[in-house]
Amino acid sequence: MNFLEQFGHVFIHYCQELWLILAAGFLISGIIHQFVPSRIVEEHLGGKGLRPILISSVVGAILPVCCFGSLPIAITFRKKGASLGAVMAFLVATPATSVPALIVCWKLLGFVFTVYIFFVVIVMALVMGVVCNGVEIQTQKISSSDTKDCCGNGCSHPEHRTFTAKMKDALRYAYITLPQEIGKEILLGIALASLIVTFEPIQKFIQGYLTGPLGYIFILIVGLLTYVCSTASVPMADALIKSGMSPGQALCYLLVGPITSYGALLVIKKDFGRRILWIYLGVISILSLLFGIIYDIFI
16 A cells, blocks of 8 residues: 555545544534623623633633634623633633534543543643733733624624524534634644654654653644644644654643644734733643643653
């Protein structure tokens, strides 16, 4: 079997294994998107205590929004009086994972890994929120144009709508909007995963140079320099593990890659300042490495 045939075989195998799981995850995301009004979330994110940070962390961890979609929501939270800690916790938890990502993670990497990364994301968001609440900053005035969602429309949903109308919109969001937003990234992630599994030089390089302590630093740098959505990154992590990387190193990639998108970094610098940006990058990098090492040692 030549390289292209082997690549196609692995790619199709990944697609066959993931399509039903992704379809279910997208449906759950559409239901959450339509039946959980954003105003309910916004009302509970004000204040300076731990409670708003905890709420934003948990909500962000399950909310079906990509990193770019989370930015206008976070800015809206800030305009409506949410604490800086709650907003920054939301910006960590939302892109790091989601319902589809957790389902795919469970399918490919197992139940223990999935539970671990879910709670790690919440802990990272909590730490980020507590640290940022302790930092005094001067924020710039946010213009109304920054509060649009990733499609250029407002994020509000009419309250007085029939169940049928909401379900139609949920299905539209699940199987039209979400695939348009992250479908290409998911396919690219599967293709890259298939390439890693089938291209022998990559596997030899990983096994020879990136399976020890150096692997953590390498994967951290790769995660900071590249962006992939939380769902699309899971097949990549699975391929890295099969190629010789430790699960902890793959975990580091799953955390850093989705959280540190260029869009998020630019918005944080613009609206919250350079100091918060460096704190954001520092907390993510340190905790990702720490939790990856802990997983390898104890789990």
